[in-house]
Each structure stands twice: as structure tokens, then as C-alpha cells.
Amino acid sequence: MRTAVLALVVLLLGLGTAAPAGAVAAGCGPASVAVADRTLYEGTPGLGEPNPAYTTFAFTVSVTAAAGCTPTGSVSYKTEDATPGATSPADYVPVAGQLSWAGDAGSRTVAVQVVKDAAGEPNEPFLLHLVNPVGLVLADDLAAGGILDDDGLGGPPVVVSTDGGKICWRVCTVGVGLGGPAGAPVTVHYRTLPLGTGEPAYVPVKDATVTIPPGASGGGAVVELLDGKQGESRFVLELFSTSAGKLGNARTEVTIKPGG
Known part of the structure; x- marks a missing residue:
């Protein structure tokens, strides 16, 4: 009898169903989200590579929830030129999009393509910005993409x-x-x-x-x-x-x- 009653309660009240996107479980505050800096050499086009050729900068976006809680929500991202620094599309391909979590705590990756060249130039950064969190709070919303010159102007040639x-x-x-x-x-x-x-x-x-x-x-x-x-x-x-x-x-x- 008790099992039948519990089943009826679940059916009527929807207990045990997935929470809607952006909702936070009872007793759990919003999880925090952060993006980490990424520094790589720009790269020099090699023989047989397409023109243009690219180096992939993979930024890690992670979430942290309280013990016993899981992250649920979303955050948008976009690249931005640094001043002074790299500019798009000459130095990198701009990207924008959204990342979401629905009960899992795995990190996400945002890939930005940086244009390879053989010209010596100063080291130059660009930015990846997290914006518009839903169900999450921003712990670190800005990451630097450090483009290191490998042709001899920003440092010794590689x-x-x-x-x-x-x-x-x-x-x-x-x-x-x-x-x-x-x-x-x-x-x-x-x-x-x-x-x-x-x-x-x-x-x-x-x-x-x-x-x-x-x-x-x-x-x-x-x-x-x-x-x-x-x-x-x-x-x-x-x-x-x-x-x-x-x-x-x-x-x-x-x-x-x-x-x-």
C-alpha cells in the first residue's frame, strides 16, 4: 500500500523528474563557473599546410558546486580583441556561443583558431569573456589567450x-x-x-x-x-x-x- 501511495505522489507532483534548465536543486546555491588562461606559440606555416593555417587555443571552462550539489545552468562566451594586442580576423578567428550543464560537473572547452604566420611580431594577447550566466555565478569571467611569437621578435626564434x-x-x-x-x-x-x-x-x-x-x-x-x-x-x-x-x-x- 505504501509503495502504491508513493508512486501516486510521484506521478501527481512530478517528484524525481529532471529540473528545468537553470534551476538549482533545493538547498544548493548556484555553482560557480571560471575560464582559464591559455598561452601557446603562434606557429609558423609548414610545407603542405593550407593557407591560412591555424594553431588551436583550447580554453578550459570549469564549474564548481557545493558538496552534494551538481551544477545546472548555462553561460555564454565571446572573444574580444585586447588593447594593445591581437585583433580579429587578422590574428585569430572570433567565436561566440553558449555552454550548458545539466547535472554533470565536467569541464567544457572553447576552441579558438589563431592564424599562423612567418613574420616576427610582438607577443600579443586576445580575450575570452564569459557573459550572461543562467543558474551559475561567475568566479573568473575573463581569460587571456597569450599568443607567443616564435619567429624572433617577441623572443628568441624557435x-x-x-x-x-x-x-x-x-x-x-x-x-x-x-x-x-x-x-x-x-x-x-x-x-x-x-x-x-x-x-x-x-x-x-x-x-x-x-x-x-x-x-x-x-x-x-x-x-x-x-x-x-x-x-x-x-x-x-x-x-x-x-x-x-x-x-x-x-x-x-x-x-x-x-x-x-
Whole structure:
């Protein structure tokens, strides 16, 4: 009898149904919403890239609700030129839209396309602005998109190069350097090219990446070696498609020695 009564109450009063968009659960205040800054190198167009080419700035928008509560609501966003700073559409593609939450606390991403070029220019910001919250409160409504020059005017030019000749035994990691600390993450792709006609003593690489984090001056391109191979084996490690600056010494010859 009690179960039947509860079922009737739920049916008549709508208990347990989803709250309308923007509504806040009883006893819970509005969740707060914030957007985080994003700084990246502008990027230089590479061979074969379309014109124009872009670097994607992905801004994270997060919500924070009280313990036991979930966020429900929406917020709009729009890009704005900074003064002084980047201007659209010459430096970036303007965007505007809306983000919403309906009981989940996951972050959202706003992607802004920044135009790559090969001209030296000052570092320049643009802005991403959160506006018109519904069911939410703004904790941090403004984020800076920091566009770092990688062509030599806003700081040292970014030149991505491999180390010189390399000899490997048990493991093979080829150094990839910038010549100075990175101001933002730098990602570069690499692959192996065979030398000679013998059976390789390594696992060929078609497309892998090295990411050099901010503050670091280099990283390592890893090539897996095969056990039990006899005799020397050689290959070329080649860099391609860097996310910033240009390629310097893009190739290095690697020799694999047996044993060791």
C-alpha cells in the first residue's frame, strides 16, 4: 500500500523528474563557473599546410558546486580583441556561443583558431569573456589567450633540431632540442627512414611525437630496439611538422650496435 501511495505522489507532483534548465536543486546555491588562461606559440606555416593555417587555443571552462550539489545552468562566451594586442580576423578567428550543464560537473572547452604566420611580431594577447550566466555565478569571467611569437621578435626564434649522430645499444633515444627554454609547449613529429638493405634491429616509426614542456630546452625521440639482432643496423631519424617555429637540423643518422 505504501509503495502504491508513493508512486501516486510521484506521478501527481512530478517528484524525481529532471529540473528545468537553470534551476538549482533545493538547498544548493548556484555553482560557480571560471575560464582559464591559455598561452601557446603562434606557429609558423609548414610545407603542405593550407593557407591560412591555424594553431588551436583550447580554453578550459570549469564549474564548481557545493558538496552534494551538481551544477545546472548555462553561460555564454565571446572573444574580444585586447588593447594593445591581437585583433580579429587578422590574428585569430572570433567565436561566440553558449555552454550548458545539466547535472554533470565536467569541464567544457572553447576552441579558438589563431592564424599562423612567418613574420616576427610582438607577443600579443586576445580575450575570452564569459557573459550572461543562467543558474551559475561567475568566479573568473575573463581569460587571456597569450599568443607567443616564435619567429624572433617577441623572443628568441624557435628552432627545433635533432642531436648529431647517435649510437644506440639497449635503448635508443635521440635528443630533440630548442636551443633555449620553451615559453609554451612545443610538439614535433618524427619518423624513421631505413638505411641499407639488412633486416632492421628496431621497430620502424611512421609518426610519433615529442612534446617539449614550458621551461624545458628539449626532449627525446624514442625508438624501440629489437632483442637478439646481430650486426649493426642503421636508420635516419627525421623530424617534421613542428607546432612552433621552424626545423633546423631535421635529420640525424643512428647506428645500432649489437650487444652492449
